Amino acid sequence: MTDTVDDVDLPYDDDASQQDKISALRERLEIIERQNEEMRDKLLDANAENNKFQQKLERLTHENKKLKQSPLFVATVQEVTDNGVIIKQHGNNQEALTDVTDEMRSQIEPDSRVAVNNSLSIVKTLDNETDVRARVMQVERKPEVSYADIGGIDEQIDEVRETVEMPLTSPGMFDAVGIEPPAGVLLYGPPGTGKTMLAKAVANQTDATFIKMAGSELVHKFIGEGAKLVRDLFELARQHEPAVIFIDEIDAIASKRTDSKTSGDAEVQRTMMQLLSEMDGFDERGQISIIAATNRFDMLDRAILRPGRFDRLIEVPKPGVEGRERIFQIHTRSMNVADDVDFAKLAETTEDASGADVKAICTEAGMFAIRDDRTEVYMADFEAAWEKIQQEEAEENEDVSRTFA
Ligand SMILES: Nc1ncnc2c1ncn2[C@@H]1O[C@H](COP(=O)(O)OP(=O)(O)OP(=O)(O)O)[C@@H](O)[C@H]1O
Numbered sequence: 346m347t348d349t350v351d352d353v354d355l356p357y358d359d360d361a362s363q364q365d366k367i368s369a370l371r372e373r374l375e376i377i378e379r380q381n382e383e384m385r386d387k388l389l390d391a392n393a394e395n396n397k398f399q400q401k402l403e404r405l406t407h408e409n410k411k412l413k414q415s416p417l418f419v420a421t422v423q424e425v426t427d428n429g430v431i432i433k434q435h436g437n438n439q440e441a442l443t444d445v446t447d448e449m450r451s452q453i454e455p456d457s458r459v460a461v462n463n464s465l466s467i468v469k470t471l472d473n474e475t476d477v478r479a480r481v482m483q484v485e486r487k488p489e490v491s492y493a494d495i496g497g498i499d500e501q502i503d504e505v506r507e508t509v510e511m512p513l514t515s516p517g518m519f520d521a522v523g524i525e526p527p528a529g530v531l532l533y534g535p536p537g538t539g540k541t542m543l544a545k546a547v548a549n550q551t552d553a554t555f556i557k558m559a560g561s562e563l564v565h566k567f568i569g570e571g572a573k574l575v576r577d578l579f580e581l582a583r584q585h586e587p588a589v590i591f592i593d594e595i596d597a598i599a600s601k602r603t604d605s606k607t608s609g610d611a612e613v614q615r616t617m618m619q620l621l622s623e624m625d626g627f628d629e630r631g632q633i634s635i636i637a638a639t640n641r642f643d644m645l646d647r648a649i650l651r652p653g654r655f656d657r658l659i660e661v662p663k664p665g666v667e668g669r670e671r672i673f674q675i676h677t678r679s680m681n682v683a684d685d686v687d688f689a690k691l692a693e694t695t696e697d698a699s700g701a702d703v704k705a706i707c708t709e710a711g712m713f714a715i716r717d718d719r720t721e722v723y724m725a726d727f728e729a730a731w732e733k734i735q736q737e738e739a740e741e742n743e744d745v746s747r748t749f750a
Pocket residue numbers: 494495496497498535536537538539540541542543593638639640664672675699700701702704
């Protein structure tokens with residue numbers, strides 16, 4: 346590093362003319378200015394990157410905090426009186442008189458749905474019930490997915506057809522043979538392997554309405570609603586027969602718990618009990634199939650696997666090399682793929698990719714072509730897309746472990 350002016354090597358000889366000295370110094374100045382500009386650009390880039398990571402960290406920290414927060418209970422306002430507000434808690438139907446701030450008082454009226462904390466203070470007002478149902482339950486009249494859209498899990502497709510489709514399409518066969526069709530089918534395996542697609546394909550094939558319920562939404566929101574939502578779910582299916590009920594992330598309501606003392610756990614238990622009683626009382630099931638899915642088979646409470654409940658287990662693994670090739674073909678059906686693209690080779694390279702990863706690679710490869718102002722997608726685009734997806738996954742894992750450390 347240069348400390349004093351005396352150390353600087355001047356860009357001219359001592360005996361140079363005044364004019365030469367000036368032009369040599371000007372040239373040096375230009376170089377320095379250019380370098381300065383480059384450094385400033387780099388600094389800007391680094392700041393932007395830093396900002397991005399800060400935001401990601403904040404988001405993850407916020408999510409972490411939310412997960413740790415104690416749950417709120419749901420209640421309905423009965424009466425707004427001068428002495429306070431009378432509420433009735435969902436779940437246990439107990440009434441209570443609670444105080445509210447003037448601001449909150451102006452937002453509520455009899456029949457408003459509110460969230461209350463452990464000391465029964467009203468924390469916030471809630472959307473009406475139909476909005477909650479719409480968020481937790483997704484209803485699709487004959488989804489568009491067919492078995493031909495699913496690659497690499499042919500055995501599982503056959504099994505699902507036998508156990509879920511046949512009872513809907515040929516119930517007489519089971520009667521004639523004298524056996525009971527499975528009550529519920531549980532699909533388990535890593536994320537993004539096609540479990541939801543399988544359930545949708547059954548609904549498509551049998552011309553049934555697909556009703557999806559997200560297990561995590563059921564219990565992470567507000568206490569006192571899970572059991573009711575489960576009742577509503579089965580009621581909705583009865584109204585839409587034939588129907589396929591798909592309960593995603595069933596581990597959220599049916600996991601083994603070591604500590605059931607917290608109100609959150611009691612709520613989860615109540616929700617699970619409601620699900621089991623709906624299934625147990627389902628002898629006259631009509632044309633309704635129940636499929637559940639989980640990525641955490643190890644966490645499941647064995648009570649839900651008993652006969653008459655989820656008594657058929659189907660493992661849906663990540664695809665093998667041939668499966669990946671097939672999934673590449675499926676997801677590039679409508680893409681403008683160049684002749685140099687070799688799906689067999691891509692399938693070899695993308696070891697450990699799930700079906701969802703393969704789909705993401707295809708979309709990302711298309712994006713690379715668009716960024717390059719091309720309409721044809723090359724082999725190199727697919728390779729670069731796989732690199733990018735792997736890198737993003739690694740960064741995400743790093744972020745998560747840093748936030749939760
Ligand atoms: N076997 C497959 N064949 C074709 N596409 C697949 C396959 N598996 C996953 N995909 C693609 O990945 C997307 C997500 O798959 P899907 O939702 O069925 O996975 P999942 O097993 O239900 O995952 P999760 O456990 O995360 O809910 C699908 O919409 C599809 O585009």
